[in-house]
Amino acid sequence: xxxxxxxxxxxxxxxxxxxxxxxxxxxxxxxxxxxxxxxxxxxxxxxxxxxxxxxxxxxxxxxxxxxxxxxxxxxxxxxxxxxxxxxxxxxxxxxxxxxxxxxxxxxxxxxxxxxxxxxxxxxxxxxxxxxxxxxxxxxxxxxxxxxxxxxxxxxxxxxxxxxxxxxxxxxxxxxxxxxxxxxxxxxxxxxxxxxxxxxxxxxxxxxxxxxxxxxxxxxxxxxxxxxxxxxxxxxxxxxxxxxxxxxxxxxxxxxxxxxxxxxxx
Amino acid sequence: xxxxxxxxxxxxxxxxxxxxxxxxxxxxxxxxxxxxxxxxxxxxxxxxxxxxxxxxxxxxxxxxxxxxxxxxxxxxxxxxxxxxxxxxxxxxxxxxxxxxxxxxxxxxxxxxxxxxxxxxxxxxxxxxxxxxxxxxxxxxxxxxxxxxxxxxxxxxxxxxxxxxxxxxxxxxxxxxxxxxxxxxxxxxxxxxxxxxxxxxxxxxxxxxxxxxxxxxxxxxxxxxxxxxxxxxxxxxxxxxxxxxxxxxxxxxxxxxxxxxxxxxxxxxxxxxxxxxxxxxxxxxxxxxxxxxxxxxxxxxxxxxxxxxxxxxxxxxxxxxxxxxxxxxxxxxxxxxxxxxxxxxxxxxxxxxxxxxxxxxxxxxxxxxxxxxxxxxxxxxxxxxxxxxxxxxxxxxxxxxxxx
Numbered sequence: 001x002x003x004x005x006x007x008x009x010x011x012x013x014x015x016x017x018x019x020x021x022x023x024x025x026x027x028x029x030x031x032x033x034x035x036x037x038x039x040x041x042x043x044x045x046x047x048x049x050x051x052x053x054x055x056x057x058x059x060x061x062x063x064x065x066x067x068x069x070x071x072x073x074x075x076x077x078x079x080x081x082x083x084x085x086x087x088x089x090x091x092x093x094x095x096x097x098x099x100x101x102x103x104x105x106x107x108x109x110x111x112x113x114x115x116x117x118x119x120x121x122x123x124x125x126x127x128x129x130x131x132x133x134x135x136x137x138x139x140x141x142x143x144x145x146x147x148x149x150x151x152x153x154x155x156x157x158x159x160x161x162x163x164x165x166x167x168x169x170x171x172x173x174x175x176x177x178x179x180x181x182x183x184x185x186x187x188x189x190x191x192x193x194x195x196x197x198x199x200x201x202x203x204x205x206x207x208x209x210x211x212x213x214x215x216x217x218x219x220x221x222x223x224x225x226x227x228x229x230x231x232x233x234x235x236x237x238x239x240x241x242x243x244x245x246x247x248x249x250x251x252x253x254x255x256x257x258x259x260x261x262x263x264x265x
Numbered sequence: 266x267x268x269x270x271x272x273x274x275x276x277x278x279x280x281x282x283x284x285x286x287x288x289x290x291x292x293x294x295x296x297x298x299x300x301x302x303x304x305x306x307x308x309x310x311x312x313x314x315x316x317x318x319x320x321x322x323x324x325x326x327x328x329x330x331x332x333x334x335x336x337x338x339x340x341x342x343x344x345x346x347x348x349x350x351x352x353x354x355x356x357x358x359x360x361x362x363x364x365x366x367x368x369x370x371x372x373x374x375x376x377x378x379x380x381x382x383x384x385x386x387x388x389x390x391x392x393x394x395x396x397x398x399x400x401x402x403x404x405x406x407x408x409x410x411x412x413x414x415x416x417x418x419x420x421x422x423x424x425x426x427x428x429x430x431x432x433x434x435x436x437x438x439x440x441x442x443x444x445x446x447x448x449x450x451x452x453x454x455x456x457x458x459x460x461x462x463x464x465x466x467x468x469x470x471x472x473x474x475x476x477x478x479x480x481x482x483x484x485x486x487x488x489x490x491x492x493x494x495x496x497x498x499x500x501x502x503x504x505x506x507x508x509x510x511x512x513x514x515x516x517x518x519x520x521x522x523x524x525x526x527x528x529x530x531x532x533x534x535x536x537x538x539x540x541x542x543x544x545x546x547x548x549x550x551x552x553x554x555x556x557x558x559x560x561x562x563x564x565x566x567x568x569x570x571x572x573x574x575x576x577x578x579x580x581x582x583x584x585x586x587x588x589x590x591x592x593x594x595x596x597x598x599x600x601x602x603x604x605x606x607x608x609x610x611x612x613x614x615x616x617x618x619x620x621x622x623x624x625x626x627x628x629x630x631x632x633x634x635x636x637x638x639x640x641x642x643x644x645x646x647x648x649x650x651x652x653x654x655x656x657x658x659x660x661x662x663x664x665x666x667x668x
Contacts, residue, residue: 055567056441056553058448059291065435077565103289103552108566130289130552134279153292157455162296180293181453 002124002149003096004172007046008207008228017224019044019260020209021253022100022233024051024067025084026076027240035246037088041095043250044257049127049231052081052101059102059129061184063234066241078105078114082121089122098125098151098172103139112142119146125172127151133165140169154200156180156192163203173207173229174200181212184234188213190222197227217259224263232256272519272595275586280469280556283592285585288468289552293452298555302470304375309477314370321366322481325399326356328363330482332489332646337616338633345499345639347632349619349649350486352510359622359651360482360510361392361463367478369396372459379454380404382461383447385412385440385506386577386624387419388651389463394428396461404428407446409438412576419655437570440506440580444554464507465584468555472512472584479513486646487517494644500635502527503648504628505598506542506578508587510650519595528587529631531573532600542571544583545591545598558585574603574659575623577651601630607663609633610653622651623659 011018021040025033033050040048053068053076060068085097099118106114106128118126126148131139133152140150149171157180158166167174176196178188193210200208210223211231223230236256239249275282280302288298308314322328331351339347352360372380380402384390390406397404406423410432413420423430436442444467451460465475483501490498501518503511505528518524533541541547544559551560553568561569561581571581590596601609606623609630614620621629625648632647639645653660661668 053567056436056445058445058554059293059452061449072567104560104562104568105566107552107557108549108562108564129291130555132288132290132292132295135287135289155291155293157293157296159296166292177293180455182449185453 001147002172003094004047004124004149007096008173011046015264017227017260017263018046018209018229019220019257020047020049020229020231021045021236022049022051022231023236023240024053024064024071025081026053026071026074027067027237028070029074030076030080030084032246033084034087036249037084038091039246039250040253041092043253044261045095045253047096047098047229049098049100049233050081050085052078052099052105054102054105057102059182061182061234063184063238063241067237078109082117085121085123096124097122098127099123100127101129103128103131106139111139115139115142115146115148119148123148125149125151127153127175133169144171151175153177156196167204170204170206173209174204175231176200176208176210178210178213183212186213187215193223194226217255220256221259221263224260230260268593272590272593273516275589276469276473280473282586282589284550285558285588286469286472286556288555289557290468290555291452293455297455298468305371305470305474308371308374318367318370322363326362326366327354328481329485330354332486332493335617338613341612341616342633342636344636344641345643345645346641347636348490348498348644348646350482350514350646352482352648352650353619353621353625353652357392357395358654359388359392360479360513361389362395363481363513364463364475364478364509365392365396365461368459368461368474369400369402372402373400375459377457377459378402379458380461381407381447381450381458382463383407383440383443384463385443385579386575387412387416387423387655388577390428390430391419391422391426393461393463394423394426397428398426405450406430407433407443407450409433409440409443411438412440415659416576416655417658439570440576441568441582448554463509465509465512465586466507466554466556466558466582472556472586475509476512476516476586479509480516482510482513482648483515483517486514490644490646497521497524498644498646499639500525500527500645502529502628502632502645504529504578504624504650505545505583505587506531506580506624507582508584510648512584512586514648515596526596527631527635528596528598529628530598530600531575531578531627532602533572533574535602536600540572541600542573542578542580543600544581545587546600550588553582556585558588559583559591574606575627577622577624578627599631601627605630607660610660619649620653621649622653623656625650
């Protein structure tokens with residue numbers, strides 16, 4: 001059973017937005033990812049998004065492209081990503097983990113087998129960037145059967161008709177891509193995102209998260225004032241790229257978490 | 266697999282050719298891809314669209330392109346008659362312009378104001394830059410750094426035509442990375458930008474649309490050979506990278522059961538080595554650049570870099586319709602190595618006074634092989650998809666000469 005529903009219900013009861021931290025599995029190596037995973041919950045990450053590397057990350061900007069490449073060079077593979085989740089679950093039963101990646105590695109692994117193995121490893125949600133609702137039955141049905149939510153993306157280009165398609169079969173939370181662009185590049189206009197989130201919240205009972213353009217604690221705080229979750233990825237990954245140790249990355253995540261959690265006080 | 270009644274009805278409404286094709290794109294692009302499909306269907310049904318396109322193909326490109334009997338090549342090989350479909354004689358020197366004209370007319374119809382494209386050999390980049398100049402659009406062409414180095418004359422041509430060539434430094438710095446970067450640009454500029462894809466690959470409706478615009482190659486060939494020989498050929502052949510000239514050549518013949526069809530991939534340094542681009546021969550199905558198709562990939566689903574001496578075939582994927590045609594057995598796919606392509610390049614140059622593109626040289630190499638063992642009354646047509654002037658530097662380097 002996915003931990004996403006209970007986690008968001010808990011946060012809602014506390015009138016708090018969720019802080020979702022993204023890191024790429026295996027960047028710069030499996031040991032550091034394991035250490036980060038272990039400590040992200042205490043740093044205030046309510047949900048962890050773990051990136052699956054792909055050689056051709058078409059929806060990602062330079063920071064996550066480079067991160068993906070570092071992980072691949074360090075020998076990360078999809079079975080090893082699941083191994084990291086399994087290890088994490090030995091000590092943490094509560095923090096939801098969402099895997100984010102592209103379809104081909106999953107396709108190669110075997111979609112049904114992956115859903116089963118991921119469910120058993122303790123994965124709660126899946127975001128498959130290049131697998132739109134029209135094509136995702138093949139993953140969604142087995143994933144749901146193994147207690148995994150399929151997290152769908154909505155974007156500034158999603159009109160009402162498209163939104164209906166996106167929401168059909170969506171689970172966990174709805175991920176709003178705040179910019180038209182790849183990860184970690186443009187910045188969003190707060191007013192536009194606020195309007196978009198109000199529209200999404202009216203259309204679905206799912207919590208609505210915002211990601212793709214949040215770079216600072218201030219921006220995270222602003223988003224957390226009205227959205228149900230703020231996702232930070234590239235800004236964390238850039239610190240890992242710059243050689244920041246586990247302590248420094250965790251302390252930066254604590255800052256982001258504090259900003260998100262303090263937004264509605 | 267059961268044999269369909271017709272091989273010419275695909276794709277279905279979701280862009281599938283059997284198990285292949287589809288629209289595997291980020292959500293930001295989905296509404297655009299759906300809008301493009303609608304706009305294309307509307308254009309296809311509009312006689313004015315075809316009239317304008319046909320006029321341009323005739324007066325700007327110089328169609329129809331000749332079907333040329335390669336007499337001396339035929340004598341040299343000593344078997345079946347070899348005809349060349351001369352796409353190299355098109356304006357810009359390759360088949361790519363057929364598709365670019367169709368797509369830019371569509372871009373204008375859709376009110377788009379900015380053109381982007383990816384290119385490998387530079388032929389599609391040149392063709393895109395050409396039509397962008399002709400219709401007054403700003404144009405950005407993404408090209409891998411490795412390809413920029415080996416196709417310098419085409420880079421210069423694109424700049425002369427007013428396009429900006431953006432070097433792509435990510436990944437293997439070849440065609441697949443240029444395509445990644447073009448997709449990233451499109452995601453970031455959804456309102457005003459039209460992405461002209463040059464291969465019969467990518468997300469639906471591109472594989473269908475590119476095929477339709479390139480189908481003129483096979484349609485002309487079919488009526489030309491009927492005129493010349495009073496019958497259909499026994500074999501048609503074309504090189505396959507992404508597969509646009511091949512699908513354009515093949516489509517008109519798919520339901521002619523007596524016409525054998527051979528696609529020819531790049532075997533690079535040999536398909537028994539890791540250095541090739543023989544996707545249909547050595548790859549397995551996967552998802553890249555918006556569609557499900559055969560791919561060169563490792564056990565973890567990471568894309569493997571392709572290798573070919575010809576930049577236009579140096580792609581680890583292939584158009585989805587080719588994957589389907591392979592599985593159904595309607596088209597058979599072979600490969601030719603770098604060395605065999607160079608040999609064919611030299612042979613055609615010396616025997617016919619025609620310098621073929623290295624891409625097309627792969628198909629020539631294959632046809633020379635099979636023609637030899639076919640009786641003299643058999644007829645082969647091979648698509649000469651482009652001219653080889655752009656490859657002078659590459660071939661000179663192989664021959665140990667410095668230009």
